Amino acid sequence: MPQRTMVEALNLALDQSMANDENVCVMGEDIAINGGVFRVTKGLLEKYGSNRVMDTPLAECGIIGTAVGMAIYGLKPVAEIQFSGFTMQAFDQIEQNMARYRSRSRDRYPISMVMRTPYGGGIRAVEHHSESRESYWAHTPGLKVVIPSGPRNARALLKASIDDPDPVVFYEPKAVYRAFREDVPDEPETMEIGKAQVVREGADLTIIAYGAMMRPVLEATDDLVELHGMDIEVIDLLSIKPMDTQTLVESVTKTGRCVIVHEGPRTCGIAAEIIARLNEDAFEHLIAPIKRLTGYDIHFPFFQVEQHYLPDADSIIEAVKETMAFDA
Amino acid sequence: MTTSSKPDITPQSASLKAKGPSTDLLKQWLRDMLLIREFEVRTMQAYQNKKIGGFCHVYIGQEAVAVGCTAALEPNDPVVTAYRDHGHALARGMDPKYGMAEMFGRIGGCAKGKGGSMHFFDKEHHMYGGHGIVGAQTPLGAGLAFATKYEDEIINGGVSNRVTLSFLGDGALNQGSFHEAQNLAGVLDLPVIFVCENNGYSMGTAISRGTTMGHDITSKAAGYGFDSAVIEGMDVIEVYEGMKAVVDKCRETSRPAFVDMRTYRFKGHSMSDPRKYRTKEEEQQYAQDDPIDKLANELMNNRGLSRDEYDVMAKEVKKQIREATKWAEASPIPDIEELYRDVYVEKFGPYSGTSLPAMLED
Ligand SMILES: Cc1ncc(C[n+]2csc(CCOP(=O)(O)OP(=O)(O)O)c2C)c(N)n1
Ligand SMILES: [Mg+2]
Numbered sequence: 045m046p047q048r049t050m051v052e053a054l055n056l057a058l059d060q061s062m063a064n065d066e067n068v069c070v071m072g073e074d075i076a077i078n079g080g081v082f083r084v085t086k087g088l089l090e091k092y093g094s095n096r097v098m099d100t101p102l103a104e105c106g107i108i109g110t111a112v113g114m115a116i117y118g119l120k121p122v123a124e125i126q127f128s129g130f131t132m133q134a135f136d137q138i139e140q141n142m143a144r145y146r147s148r149s150r151d152r153y154p155i156s157m158v159m160r161t162p163y164g165g166g167i168r169a170v171e172h173h174s175e176s177r178e179s180y181w182a183h184t185p186g187l188k189v190v191i192p193s194g195p196r197n198a199r200a201l202l203k204a205s206i207d208d209p210d211p212v213v214f215y216e217p218k219a220v221y222r223a224f225r226e227d228v229p230d231e232p233e234t235m236e237i238g239k240a241q242v243v244r245e246g247a248d249l250t251i252i253a254y255g256a257m258m259r260p261v262l263e264a265t266d267d268l269v270e271l272h273g274m275d276i277e278v279i280d281l282l283s284i285k286p287m288d289t290q291t292l293v294e295s296v297t298k299t300g301r302c303v304i305v306h307e308g309p310r311t312c313g314i315a316a317e318i319i320a321r322l323n324e325d326a327f328e329h330l331i332a333p334i335k336r337l338t339g340y341d342i343h344f345p346f347f348q349v350e351q352h353y354l355p356d357a358d359s360i361i362e363a364v365k366e367t368m369a370f371d372a
Numbered sequence: 373m374t375t376s377s378k379p380d381i382t383p384q385s386a387s388l389k390a391k392g393p394s395t396d397l398l399k400q401w402l403r404d405m406l407l408i409r410e411f412e413v414r415t416m417q418a419y420q421n422k423k424i425g426g427f428c429h430v431y432i433g434q435e436a437v438a439v440g441c442t443a444a445l446e447p448n449d450p451v452v453t454a455y456r457d458h459g460h461a462l463a464r465g466m467d468p469k470y471g472m473a474e475m476f477g478r479i480g481g482c483a484k485g486k487g488g489s490m491h492f493f494d495k496e497h498h499m500y501g502g503h504g505i506v507g508a509q510t511p512l513g514a515g516l517a518f519a520t521k522y523e524d525e526i527i528n529g530g531v532s533n534r535v536t537l538s539f540l541g542d543g544a545l546n547q548g549s550f551h552e553a554q555n556l557a558g559v560l561d562l563p564v565i566f567v568c569e570n571n572g573y574s575m576g577t578a579i580s581r582g583t584t585m586g587h588d589i590t591s592k593a594a595g596y597g598f599d600s601a602v603i604e605g606m607d608v609i610e611v612y613e614g615m616k617a618v619v620d621k622c623r624e625t626s627r628p629a630f631v632d633m634r635t636y637r638f639k640g641h642s643m644s645d646p647r648k649y650r651t652k653e654e655e656q657q658y659a660q661d662d663p664i665d666k667l668a669n670e671l672m673n674n675r676g677l678s679r680d681e682y683d684v685m686a687k688e689v690k691k692q693i694r695e696a697t698k699w700a701e702a703s704p705i706p707d708i709e710e711l712y713r714d715v716y717v718e719k720f721g722p723y724s725g726t727s728l729p730a731m732l733e734d
Contacts, residue, residue, distance in 0.1 A: 077649065078576040101546040101582040102506055102574050130505070133547070168425035170488055172504050310727050341727050342715050346486050347425025348477045348705050 047225040053195035054084045054160075054216065057202035058122065060232050062092050065120065068206060071098040071107060072124030081126050082162060082221055104133035108159060112141045115157040116149075120206060128163035128215065129172030135180075142211045143186035158205045158212045163191075164256045164307055165354050166219030168347040175344045176255075176308035181213040182285045182317070189284040190237055191215040193258035195226040197282060200235040208237060217256035240288035242295065246277035249301035249364060252292060252318060254281035257305045257355060264360035272361075274368060284314055292318060293325040300331035301370075303363045305355050310338040332370035337363045392609055393443075395675045399685070401443065401608050402671060405435040405664045406689045408459045411468050414693050415458070415475055415489075419643050423701075424475045426488035427504075431459035433606075433638035436663035437569055438463035440611025441537060441633075444619045450498045450516040452509050453539035455490035456569075456637075457502025460539065464497040468693055472700035479710070480703030486710060506574075507547025510566065513538020514557040514628075517564035521626060532626045535619050536564045543574025545583050545592060554596045557628040565622055566593070567615075567631045569605065575641045576649040593630030605635035606661045609670070636661070 048056065061068045070085055076099040079086030089097040100107050104125055111121035125131045131138065138159065145155040165174040181189045190205055190212055192198035198216070205212040243258075244265060253261045258280055268274045277295050281287070296302045302322060304315040315336035322334060337355045345353050393401075412430040419428045431438070438459035445451070453460045461471055466482060474481030475489060483491040493501040500516060503509035513536050520534040544550050545568060557564050568589060572579050579586035590600035599621065603614035611633070618629050636658040640647050647655075671677035712720045712729045720729055 074576045081575075099577060099581065102543040102577070103546040103548065105548050106546075133505070133507075133549075170426045170490060170504060173427065336726075340711065340729065341721070341723060342711055345711050346477050346488055348485075349708060349711060352708055353711065 045227040045229050048195050048199075048228040049222045049225055050192070050195045050198045050216070051082060051084055051221045053199035053226075053228045054202055055086060055088075056228065057199045057206070058085065058088060059091065061122075061203060061206045062088065062096060066096075067118065067120045068122065069096045069098065069114065069119055070122045070124065071100050071111065073100055073102055073107075073126050075099060075124050080124060082218065084160070084216075085124065104130050105137055108134035108137040108142060111157050111159070112137060112145065112155065115155045115211070116145055116153040120156055122158045122160060122206060125159060125161040127173050128161040128177060129175055131159070131161055131177075138181070138187070138213075139184055143184045146210065147186060154209060155211050156209050158202075158214050160202075160214045160216060162218035162221070163215045164217050164219055165344060165350050166256060168350065170346060171344045174350065176306070176339065178213075178215055178284050179308060179312055179314060182314065183312075186211065188212045188237060188286065189215065190282065191217065191255040191284055192282065193217065193255055193280050194220065194224075196228050196233075197235060197241070197280075199228050200233045201237065201282065203232060203234045204237050207234070212237070215255065219256040220259070223259070235282070238283045238286035238288060240282055240291040241280045242277065242291065243280050244276065244278040246275040246299065248275040248299055249303065249368060250277045250279060250292075250295040250299045251303050251305065251360070251364065252279045252281060253305040254284065254314075255307075257307055260355060260357045260360055261305055263357040264364065267357065267361055268364055272365070274364065276364070281314075287317070287321070289321050289325065292322060296322050296326045297329045300329050301367050302334045303360070303367055304334065304336045305338070305360060305363075306336075307339045307354055309341045310336065311341050313338050332367050332372075335363050335367045393612060395671070397443070398609070398667060398671055398675060399677065401439050401612075402664070402667050403685055403689060404439045404463055405608065405667065406686055407468065407692065408435045408438065408462050409664060410689050410693045411458060411462060411471065411696075414472070414697055416639075416643065418475065418697070424489070425477065426490070427455075428475070428489045428643050429456040429641065430639050431456055431637075433658065433662070434569060434571065434635045435459055436608035436611050436667075437567075437605045437633055437635050440608040441567060441615050443612045444615035445535065445537065448498055449534050450500055450520065450536045451539070452500040452513050452516060452536070453502055454506065454509055454541055454544065455502050455504045456541065457490065457492045461492035461494050461497075461499050461502075464494060464499045466492070466494040466497055466499065467696070469696035469699040470494070472693070472696045473703045476700045476703070477705060478700055478703035479706045480700065484710065484714070485703070485706050486714070507540065507544040507549045510538055510540050510544065510547075510550045511553040511556065513564045513566065514553045514560075514562050517557065517562035517628075518560060521563055532563055533623060534563065535622045537567055538564050539567045539569060541574060542568055542570045542572065542579050542583065542586075542589070543577070544568075545589060546574075554593065554598070554628070554630070558596045558598060561626055562628055563622050563626045565618055565629045565631060567633055569633050569635055571635045571637045573637070573641070573649065578649065589632050590630060596628075598628050598630045600630040600632065602632045602634065605633040606658075606663045606666065608663055608667055
């Protein structure tokens, strides 16, 4: 099976969706001739032409608004916003139109579109080039929020997002873009949006994470299992919204302990939502308070200290040990 | 005006002409431009040596714009710009050591080493910073102009006598915030000048592909009823003279204006840009139009600057930047607790529960 980076896997998904469905168009800043800042759309212009692969002006609000217009007519635009920090320019169109069109038109104009955007730290960038604001979108009714963690699920989930009848915010962990290769088959592959994946089964404690945080989580898990003899269960959320409450509840019902890891700021972060759900449906099975290891409530810091800001294997191990040691 | 890429060695003192800015002033501008160029060259080296993180956008080729515009201002006129901001801060008078320390992420930097290339702030010189979000600084220019006018007229009971320069790139012409800012400035009669540093490209997008009426962007300002000017930005004397007229009128009438400042960035958009979107020929042609060479030639050919004097000046500038770099490297990396500082008015913010910074618990 061919080995692909996440960038190549995403490119494959776009390519195959475009080949299959002439309603699929991609658009964004420097995505056509240059193939995008991260080269996710490389080669698509040559294959599908400038009517379907469009360089847009530097105007995010216009890009998303135009994509909404295309989508409510029946096209399937996949709009790239160069960095997730620049989605703020488009907040108006995302929140007011993209998220609400099906509802506002009382289902007369459903809206199937994808906003792809790289998010997260770990590449020595600055504030608006490193942040994780998935909470904004998860908080917005009408949107789906999908975050892959590796090349294979990225490809399958992007296909699923393009096929989805509702608008999807597709957050790409840029720290993973070229970090490693994985088997990604040539044949089209898809995954169900809204399903979390139990990546490793265990009995003692559940770690829940997503996106770029999956790598340090798995690294920490290896250590915890091999050096500390703990039996850790690991869940990759994959879809922030809809959230697979059932898989989370089943896992924590079994293990009784849980650590949640994300790089976005703490207050009103995704961990807070997960804790609320587990509190509602797994409370009586808890052996220890659920711990969250998150980014701080600050603007994403500059490069020399970003490793301090981001959760890493060491801090995850620490959080797990503390939770395991909890004694009521 | 024809120029060679290297300054002419023989001064033609016979043809000394005394028109325009004084020779001393021109020498100062030459020095200022050399300083910016040297700062950028060292910055690029340090970036390649991985001493600088984040993104880095250098100003090489555009030096005449910052220097000529600054010369047309009073020292207390506010300036605000985008992320290609090193030149504006240096032209405004910021000591390069604070800039270099910022690039290196050191506490001595102009943003405490916590911002980097896009965050050159200098309160003493009324420089309201660089801004990483394209276009987002343009309404700030309108707001600054409102504030100075308010202070001059309402608080001090006098007449508005300051002007704000709000710089933007040609790519920012496409952002909604820019258009909202222009309309607001027009409706409220604000003394702000939107200076578009039109280097022809927004990353890989040529202006003709990304902007309607890209061949005449003053048409945008016309739509808002502004005066505008097209200024040759590769020649510091033209920048100064053109801007002086616009600034003086803005100061006098308190009406906004727009400038299409024609310039060119000699390097890539950022440090990793293969520049496939433009031709080598185009780059070579603009290299012939180097603003530093142009002024050096003018000074040598018509103003009696000797080759020796030029060399001494270039050497001094190199030394100044070398020392700035040393100073920057000696400045400490910010403490971890600096992460939490400057987010809120309280030293460590209004945090509680497990949001409380861990370093405060130790
Ligand atoms: C809102 C927003 N969108 C996109 C970007 C990414 N970006 C950074 S610079 C740039 C091009 C801007 O070009 P221009 O305004 O002409 O300035 P120049 O680089 O030529 O100085 C782009 C697209 C950004 N920083 N902010
Ligand atoms: Mg430009």
